[in-house]
Amino acid sequence: MGMQLTNEFEPKELCPDGTYAARCIRIIDMGTQTHKVYGDSRKVNFVFENLDEENEDGDPHLHYRTFNAKLTPKADLTKAISKWMKVKIEKGDTYDLDDLLNQPCMITVETQEKDDGDERSVITSITSVPKSMGKLPKATNDVYSMYLTEDGFDQDIFDDLPEWMQNAIKESPEWEELEEAGVVKGKGKSKGKKKRDEDEDDEDERPVRRSRRKAVEEEDEEEEDDQPRRRRGKKVEEEEEEEEEEQPRRRRGKKVEEEEEEEEEQPKRRRGKKVEEEEEEDDDEPAPPRRSRTAKTAGRRRR
Secondary structure, X not given: OOOOOOOOOOOOOOOOOEEEEEEXXXXXXXXXXXXXXXXXXXXXXXXXXXXXXXXXXXXXXXXEEEEEOOXXXXXXXXHHHHHHHOOOOOOOOOOOHHHHXXXXXXXXXXXXXXXXXXXXXXXXXXXXXXXXXXXXOOOOOOOEEEOOOOOOOOHHHHHHOOHHHHHHHHOOHHHHHHHHXXXXXXXXXXXXXXXXXXXXXXXXXXXXXXXXXXXHHHHHHXXXXXXXXXXXXXXXXXXXXXXXXXXXXXHOOHHHHHHHHHHHHHHHHHOOHHHHHHHHHHHHOOOOOOOOHHHHHHHHHHO
């Protein structure tokens, strides 16, 4: 029996085909992307939150639509903005994409089959909201935009993007420029980042140099303190020693001297009369007679 494989892929829950009220919650600059047929062109991805239809988890469906980042008369983005915001874009006009953030609209969703056989919900049209619908509810998801420029890039937003979108952005030349400028956190150090790291290393060395200079100054001060001692002769040292001996005497007051005299008198006061009499008797008793050496020798001869 050969190797048996099982299709464990769970099909993504799709939104039913139809037209729904929605809000634009995200605009993501994808950078310049390469297409096999149409060549290179800069892409911008729009994300819409469905305000009418929810998935099985109770969350609103999210729908994606990618446009070429250009406003030529026949461009899909030009047509979408004109119908959505009811504006006419003439040649040479400039339009800020952030003006589309959190704007309500009507989107038409259809299910289409991809090249790999998987199905997905595709936005086929974007139009304005009829006045009869009144004010639409707010979006429940965060509303933000991110562009591949030094002022418009946000690392936190990029980290939260789907993996397929991150990989596509990293292939763009705009991403490479941001890496070289040190704006993004690339795996390798870009030239701009490397230069900033070298500057930081130089700053780290400066405190070390200052500390060494300080140590030298301290050593010089210690040598200056030692110099007077070396110049002072023996006579000066003897005078200082005498002054140190005299200091305790000068500090002692009259009261201290009187206390010392009282300490000398204390033994005499503690001795009683009996002790004094015994000492007198010992003085009056005669000392035992000393035996003469001649008598001692004579005794030995008799024996």
